[in-house]
Amino acid sequence: MSGESEPRTADARRALEQERAGLRAEREKVAATPADSDAEVGDRADAAEEPQRADALRRSDSRIADITTRLTGAADAGPPPADVVGVGGSVTVRHGDGTRETPRVGERAEAPDREPVTADSPLGSALTGHRPGDTVEYDTPEGRASAVVVSLGGA
Helix, strand or coil: CCCCCCCCCHHHHHHHHHHHHHHHHHHHHHHCCCCCCCCCCCCHHHHHHHHHHHHHHHHHHHHHHHHHHHHHHHCCCCCCCCCCCCCCCEEEEEECCCCEECCEEECHHHCCCCCCEECCCHHHHHHCCCCCCCEEEEEECCEEEEEEEEEECCC
16 A cells, blocks of 8 residues: 555564555456356356456555555654654643543554554554644544644653
8 A cells, every 4th residue: 555654663574564465365366367268158257257257466565565555665764753742752741621542653554453543544643753742733523623642652
């Protein structure tokens, strides 16, 4: 998926490596399913499956290439920044309604079954690059919201 950043944490890297391995295994199964060359000429079901199989292979190849590109670029990503909100770090924020939370800014690949605060989510995008004391605004399903960066590292 274009626009995704390199994994900046070991958990994100492992999750992407596991996803890529699963995609490769699934791709091998799909590729190993040959079109039945002994089928009767009029077998429309087999003819209809071939374009679907080719499309599945193209999608797998594209996602495998995207993941490989992200993993290759990750070697240069380095540790998360210490003086601003960044991927891999945690941040305490105070929302406009006075509630506080201390999310870890991660990647969806690290926790696909949860909704983590990611650098590309509305809140994560607004927080990234900001320092304690900064106020950020972001979109929510209920409209615009604001939050103040209280501290970095969950302190």
